[in-house]
Amino acid sequence: MKLFTYDAVSSLPAALAARRGTFFAGGTTLVDLMKLEVLTPERLVDIGSLPLTKIEATPARLRIEALARMADVAASHDVLRNYPVVAQALLRSASPQIRNMATIGGNLMQRTRCSYFRSVAEPCNKRVPGSGCGAFEGDNRSHALFGGGPACVATHASDLAVALVALDATLTLTSAKGSRDVPLAEFYLLPGSSPSTENVLAPGELITAVNATGGPRAARSLYVKVRDRASFEFALVSVAAALALEGGMVKDVRLAAGGVGTKPWRLAAAESALRGQPATLAAFEGAAKRSLEGAMPLSGNGFKTSLLERTVVKTLARLGGVS
Amino acid sequence: MIVRLEVNGERRLVDLPPLTRLLDALRGPLGLTGTKEGCGEGECGSCTVLLDGDPVNACLVATAQCEGRSVTTVEGLGALDGRARETGGLSLLQAAFVTEGGAQCGICTPGMLIAAEALLRETVDGANRKPTDTEIREAVAGNICRCTGYQRIVDSIAQAAALRRRVSPADWVRENLPFAKAEGTRGLL
Numbered sequence: 001m002k003l004f005t006y007d008a009v010s011s012l013p014a015a016l017a018a019r020r021g022t023f024f025a026g027g028t029t030l031v032d033l034m035k036l037e038v039l040t041p042e043r044l045v046d047i048g049s050l051p052l053t054k055i056e057a058t059p060a061r062l063r064i065e066a067l068a069r070m071a072d073v074a075a076s077h078d079v080l081r082n083y084p085v086v087a088q089a090l091l092r093s094a095s096p097q098i099r100n101m102a103t104i105g106g107n108l109m110q111r112t113r114c115s116y117f118r119s120v121a122e123p124c125n126k127r128v129p130g131s132g133c134g135a136f137e138g139d140n141r142s143h144a145l146f147g148g149g150p151a152c153v154a155t156h157a158s159d160l161a162v163a164l165v166a167l168d169a170t171l172t173l174t175s176a177k178g179s180r181d182v183p184l185a186e187f188y189l190l191p192g193s194s195p196s197t198e199n200v201l202a203p204g205e206l207i208t209a210v211n212a213t214g215g216p217r218a219a220r221s222l223y224v225k226v227r228d229r230a231s232f233e234f235a236l237v238s239v240a241a242a243l244a245l246e247g248g249m250v251k252d253v254r255l256a257a258g259g260v261g262t263k264p265w266r267l268a269a270a271e272s273a274l275r276g277q278p279a280t281l282a283a284f285e286g287a288a289k290r291s292l293e294g295a296m297p298l299s300g301n302g303f304k305t306s307l308l309e310r311t312v313v314k315t316l317a318r319l320g321g322v323s
Numbered sequence: 324m325i326v327r328l329e330v331n332g333e334r335r336l337v338d339l340p341p342l343t344r345l346l347d348a349l350r351g352p353l354g355l356t357g358t359k360e361g362c363g364e365g366e367c368g369s370c371t372v373l374l375d376g377d378p379v380n381a382c383l384v385a386t387a388q389c390e391g392r393s394v395t396t397v398e399g400l401g402a403l404d405g406r407a408r409e410t411g412g413l414s415l416l417q418a419a420f421v422t423e424g425g426a427q428c429g430i431c432t433p434g435m436l437i438a439a440e441a442l443l444r445e446t447v448d449g450a451n452r453k454p455t456d457t458e459i460r461e462a463v464a465g466n467i468c469r470c471t472g473y474q475r476i477v478d479s480i481a482q483a484a485a486l487r488r489r490v491s492p493a494d495w496v497r498e499n500l501p502f503a504k505a506e507g508t509r510g511l512l
Contacts, residue, residue, distance in 0.1 A: 028380075071377065096441070
């Protein structure tokens with residue numbers, strides 16, 4: 001591990017006054033990546049003791065402060081009842097040990113699991129801009145169908161982010177100048193030609209809360225995750241869906257996919273194909289075909305196209321109560 | 324940086340660089356080598372300890388994060404169990420790993436025991452019920468074992484849950500010894 005300085009702060013203003021530093025909370029991503037020397041921050045600002053752990057999940061509104069632990073949000077009965085997709089995504093993430101340390105803000109800021117990114121011996125434009133992408137023509141079984149290109153095809157690793165995109169969630173970002181709310185779907189950036197810039201956070205700016213609006217759609221939501229083993233594994237493909245039904249018809253729907261995009265991937269074409277349709281298996285299958293619009297399979301991940309299509313059908317069928 | 328913490332019920336103090344892994348604080352200055360290092364990156368769970376009662380990977384926890392908190396390692400399990408004397412200093416959970424073959428090479432065992440202990444506290448102690456097979460498997464999903472194939476570990480935890488539950492001896496025999504149903508419990512109690 002490289003040398004760095006460490007400061008613990010005990011108030012939000014003190015954290016925001018700390019220019020030029022890397023925020024440190026649960027540590028489950030940062031300690032690991034510092035040990036691998038993938039990340040070499042010069043200064044850590046420990047925000048772990050800030051009072052930002054409140055979880056509010058009424059039928060009308062979801063607000064989770066950034067330092068709430070994954071385990072606590074997953075165990076909240078209000079979250080499970082009113083925003084089930086969030087609790088499900090968290091319970092299917094990582095291991096109990098990780099969920100007991102990792103925070104919600106940290107989860108959204110976690111880095112890709114791309115093996116080229118995680119190995120300093122390999123080229124990676126995310127880690128060392130301009131060094132190239134090992135995965136684009138290399139071992140890319142776990143990589144993205146959507147949003148990538150020759151510069152980077154690394155998937156976004158968070159399950160929670162996929163669930164939150166399906167809830168139209170926003171993030172509250174706070175800096176010394178004040179706060180702003182940004183839709184989560186716009187928070188993450190596509191790699192384009194500068195994959196090392198992953199989000200719209202300004203230097204010194206901190207995620208302080210996650211917000212979403214409740215309602216029938218949020219209450220009828222589901223997260224389905226397909227992976228190489230039954231537990232404690234990242235998604236090959238995952239689907240978050242939120243469905244509002246009225247008289248057997250799809251009044252409104254949100255669909256987002258994980259494991260397939262360079263950021264949490266909203267399946268907008270599939271959504272519009274489904275709106276106003278009867279909630280039948282045939283309609284779900286038709287919409288699922290549209291979820292592949294824009295997919296660009298690589299040499300090793302072509303299997304993800306049919307896997308995504310089937311997972312969309314499975315998720316909608318379970319939510320809609322059809323088989 | 325001076326960090327005050329409680330380890331297995333005792334107040335301890337260490338003076339270490341703040342990002343020193345809890346794992347190294349335990350195995351070094353605190354002298355508790357029961358906690359093992361496997362992968363060192365949060366994948367294998369060998370280094371699992373309880374932090375304020377919750378299982379965490381001691382290889383990913385900074386000692387600075389433990390200020391004022393309580394840590395339980397495998398060394399603390401026997402002493403915590405009221406019935407430890409009957410089992411030669413082992414907790415019932417540890418004894419079940421011995422009798423059911425839940426331990427082989429031993430590297431994963433301390434972490435398995437701690438992850439299982441957290442489950443038993445939640446289900447048996449907290450709700451007076453046995454954990455389901457799925458709950459047991461999810462509780463140790465973050466703990467990798469290359470010897471047992473897991474079944475005997477799951478069996479050990481299920482056995483410990485049955486032993487630890489506050490049930491009457493007659494109910495225990497009925498639930499756990501199927502032949503007792505046929506033969507009656509008279510001779511066993």
